Amino acid sequence: IILAMFIAIAAGMSAPYLLLSAQPGWLRFLPKPGPWMLHLKQFMGFLLLATLLFLLYVLGAQRGLEGAIWVSCFLLVISVACWMKGAFAVPTASAAKRGLVLVLMLLLVIGSGVYFIGDKFQSAKIASADSQLRGGWQAFTPERLQTELEQGRTVFVDFTAAWCLTCKFNESSVLESQDVREAFQRHSIVKMKADWTNGDPVITKLLQQFGRPGVPLYVLYPGKNQEPIVFPELLTKSMVLDKLESVMHTVASQ
Missing domain, CATH: 1.20.58 (Methane Monooxygenase Hydroxylase; Chain G, domain 1)
Incomplete structure (x- = not known):
């Protein structure tokens, strides 16, 4: 997504010059200099x-x-x-x-x-990270994650940062939506935020383990000794709800 954003910016800034070079006659459509x-x-x-x-x-x-x-x-x-x-x-x-x-x-x-x-x-x-969290979210630490998994809970970790616009979009439109919040609560899923705003080295190491150069990263840990499930960078409500239902059905049947 980051690479695509910069490619789009480069294409948008260079496109007018390329088009006008190929079609000089289009210059007549440009507005004349003036107070505007x-x-x-x-x-x-x-x-x-x-x-x-x-x-x-x-x-x-x-x-x-x-x-x-x-x-x-x-x-x-x-x-x-x-x-x-x-x-x-x-x-x-x-x-x-x-x-x-x-x-x-x-x-x-x-x-x-x-x-x-x-x-x-x-x-x-x-x-502190805990004082800035609302809506039932907890600050992520490896120890806290391990404790929750040891107790048989399912954990959803949101790797995010204050400067990440994609993270903010996913959080406001999907993760904080009423349907998704109710699904987290219905399935008793523990929600954690891994704040990478200041480049926490522990979180950096985890991002590298999942093959990601940065945030956003969304990981669902179904339980102890089970493979974590990685979500795409861009979320939709239907995707998250379907994945939660599927995973929790599998966990319940084990």
Whole structure:
């Protein structure tokens, strides 16, 4: 899926050039330069801000809310520095004034970077994995998995990460849907999340054992001494429900 995404991005970005090179006459269909270009540029700025929000969300998952706040403070200082350059270091200003503004900008950015990123951010406390889980999910550990299997339970493990968009799509549209949640509860399946947001080496080793370079990975452990069942990267409700019914029927008949 990751490779397909990058191939699609490359194809989408190169397709207009290839098509217009093959059919130069199509250039007449392109819009003429005008005020719309400024509006488009401004709109793209909002998309960049949305990207920033997503990255701050990922950072919050990695370093906690406190870490995201300190990085936001640093970004605010950078914004002030950019404003200083645009307001005071204009081309018509004297060389001395522009130089003074540049020095102040550097001192402001470097000083805030040392304070917010080098000190506050590094000391930010990371919330425990258990405190961030809801809906009956447990934090994955090999020991916890083994304990549940020893007690004869069936375990479903969701290998995920905060920055994984495919994981988020599968979780919101399938794993957290009412039908699937009821199926997990009906069959008394233990649900665990293996959070790979920070590149946990234990989870990395398990991903490698299943031949996966990264997340998402979904594994159903039917029970002790039974082969785990690996799901595809992209889930559907019908697929998960059918697989759960099939596996649990097999387990019950043994």
